[in-house]
Amino acid sequence: MLQEMLSVESTEQLTEIDELTPEEEHERLFLERRVERAFYEAGKALAQLRDRKLYRSTHKTFEDYCRDRFGHSRQKSNYLIAAADVFDNLTTNGCQNSLVEDLTTIGTQILPTSERQVRPLTKLEPQQQQEIWQAAVEEAGGKAPSGRVVKDVVQRIMERTKVPNAYQLGEVCQIIVKDNPDLRGKGGCWAIVSAVNDFSCTVMAWDGEYTVRMDHLKPMNYLKQECEQMQLISDRISRLRHHENLEEAAVAVLKHLGELKRPYLTGLEEKMLSLIELECSTTSS
Numbered sequence: 001m002l003q004e005m006l007s008v009e010s011t012e013q014l015t016e017i018d019e020l021t022p023e024e025e026h027e028r029l030f031l032e033r034r035v036e037r038a039f040y041e042a043g044k045a046l047a048q049l050r051d052r053k054l055y056r057s058t059h060k061t062f063e064d065y066c067r068d069r070f071g072h073s074r075q076k077s078n079y080l081i082a083a084a085d086v087f088d089n090l091t092t093n094g095c096q097n098s099l100v101e102d103l104t105t106i107g108t109q110i111l112p113t114s115e116r117q118v119r120p121l122t123k124l125e126p127q128q129q130q131e132i133w134q135a136a137v138e139e140a141g142g143k144a145p146s147g148r149v150v151k152d153v154v155q156r157i158m159e160r161t162k163v164p165n166a167y168q169l170g171e172v173c174q175i176i177v178k179d180n181p182d183l184r185g186k187g188g189c190w191a192i193v194s195a196v197n198d199f200s201c202t203v204m205a206w207d208g209e210y211t212v213r214m215d216h217l218k219p220m221n222y223l224k225q226e227c228e229q230m231q232l233i234s235d236r237i238s239r240l241r242h243h244e245n246l247e248e249a250a251v252a253v254l255k256h257l258g259e260l261k262r263p264y265l266t267g268l269e270e271k272m273l274s275l276i277e278l279e280c281s282t283t284s285s
Contacts, residue, residue, distance in 0.1 A: 036111060036113040039084075039087075039112075040112075043081045043083050043084025043087075043115070044081075046066075046077045046081050050062050055069075062077070063262050073261060074261075075221070078222075079115050079122075079221070080115050081221070082119075082221055083112070083119065083122065085122070086118040086121050086122055087112055089130065090109075090112070090130060090133055091109075091111065110137045110142065110143065110144055112133075112144065117145065117146065117147050117150055118133075119151075120151040120154045121133065121154070122219070123166035125166075128157075132153050135157070136149050136150045139152075151215075155215060158214075165197065165198060165199065165200075167196055167201050167217065167219070169193055169194065169195070170193060170227050171192070172190055172191070172192055172193075172222045172226070172227050172263070173203060173218060174188060174189070174191075174217070174218045174219075174220055175188070175189045175191055175210075175216065175218075176215075176216050176217065176218055177216070178215070180212075180213075180216055182210070183212065186205060186210070188261075189205050189206060189258050189259050190230070191205040191210070192227070192231055194209065197211070199213060199214055200214060201214065205258060206234075206237050206241070206258025206259075207254075207258065222263050227263075229264060233257065233273075237254050240276055240280055241254060246280065250280075253272050253276060254276075256269075257269060
């Protein structure tokens with residue numbers, strides 16, 4: 001009996017809706033928009049900090065600054081910066097004025113609320129970003145889609161319309177293993193794009209060359225100068241990898257360098273790589 005009474009009471013509480021006043025409804029919408037735009041504001045601020053080097057008074061690199069000040073990696077900052085650019089595109093190129101009823105809530109365009117939702121869009125052209133976002137919103141039932149939904153839509157449209165491969169020669173990417181057994185043990189390794197195909201890229205990793213589908217790659221979003229710096233490191237590793245007298249300890253160091261999440265070597269890493277180069281040069285002579 002007591003359980004039934006509690007059940008009835010609980011049901012009554014759920015059916016009672018406390019209506020908001022017009023002022024409260026306006027305040028709620030305002031606060032919701034602030035939450036939704038949080039990742040956007042972070043990305044725009046990080047772009048300013050990076051581009052103007054406003055971290056230089058306390059840190060030598062943007063990566064060190066992000067880690068110490070915000071507790072996350074440079075890659076996370078790059079994701080936020082790229083996501084903010086996508087958000088700008090969606091709000092300044094007509095998406096917010098869409099006439100499709102399914103894409104609106106209280107007359108307002110459904111827009112991204114997190115960086116992960118737009119990560120699959122960052123490598124696409126602005127028009128493609130808009131079209132795919134609207135398709136993802138429709139697939140999510142008129143709500144903000146998850147990153148997984150957006151990624152699935154991107155993959156389907158790419159396969160159907162042959163969207164051009166957005167990767168570029170010399171770009172630094174991270175390998176994602178997923179369901180590809182040929183990439184086992186390569187998860188998280190960085191690689192440099194050496195050839196761009198329709199739906200894949202040929203990349204050079206620390207231990208060799210691979211042809212990888214686009215969905216098995218993740219852009220590192222490095223600047224051009226940083227990509228060139230990583231190319232030099234890749235060339236040095238490649239020369240050492242083919243040396244016939246390379247010891248296991250040296251291979252372990254090269255593997256470590258092949259899994260870096262930053263576009264430079266530390267002082268110790270540079271010394272270790274130089275020592276291996278010296279040893280290989282000595283044994284060859």
